[in-house]
């Protein structure tokens with residue numbers, strides 16, 4: 001085989017191996033050989049979590065195996081009960097403790113939080129992102145979804161009805177002269193569609209004079225994602241928010 005062709009063949013084979021490694025198949029194949037099946041099964045299930053790859057899942061599986069019996073028992077108990085014990089706050093949609101009779105999350109229970117600022121987020125985990133900034137002292141409303149007609153997601157698939165028909169009305173009726181809705185969701189088509197819908201409903205209900213809509217300041221990446229914002233950027237963006 002001529003040198004050049006041989007080199008190309010080796011490069012081709014290396015490429016195939018790299019692709020296999022990329023797709024985790026080669027590593028998984030090696031793990032199957034090395035790990036007993038239950039450990040391999042546990043490691044593969046730990047890969048359900050974002051950011052947990054083959055190596056870290058294997059390490060976690062081994063760490064779990066080596067836990068002292070009492071801690072292992074506590075972990076199993078937490079895993080089996082967390083879904084039954086965590087619910088969503090009946091006021092804002094953030095995570096709440098099922099055992100609390102109020103049905104409210106810690107934030108809604110906290111009477112010192114500002115009533116006149118409602119931050120609209122897409123997912124409950126976005127609340128945690130914003131709480132890390134420690135400068136927002138208002139309350140939240142979790143929309144669950146953003147409107148995206150291309151994906152067949154409309155207003156009825158969000159909690160916008162609950163926000164605009166109940167919450168905003170209740171807050172204004174309670175004596176608040178004005179309300180600020182702060183939009184904290186990823187920019188782009190679905191964010192724009194959701195913003196347009198909110199504005200539309202406020203116009204229909206003749207509430208534009210009493211409800212201000214603001215969004216995070218310019219300077220953020222155009223298609224920012226709340227999950228990936230660093231704390232300093234988030235603080236600055238919140239402080240310099242502007243009309244939406």
Ligand SMILES: [Zn+2]
Pocket residue numbers: 089090091092093094104105106107108109
């Ligand atoms: Zn709440």
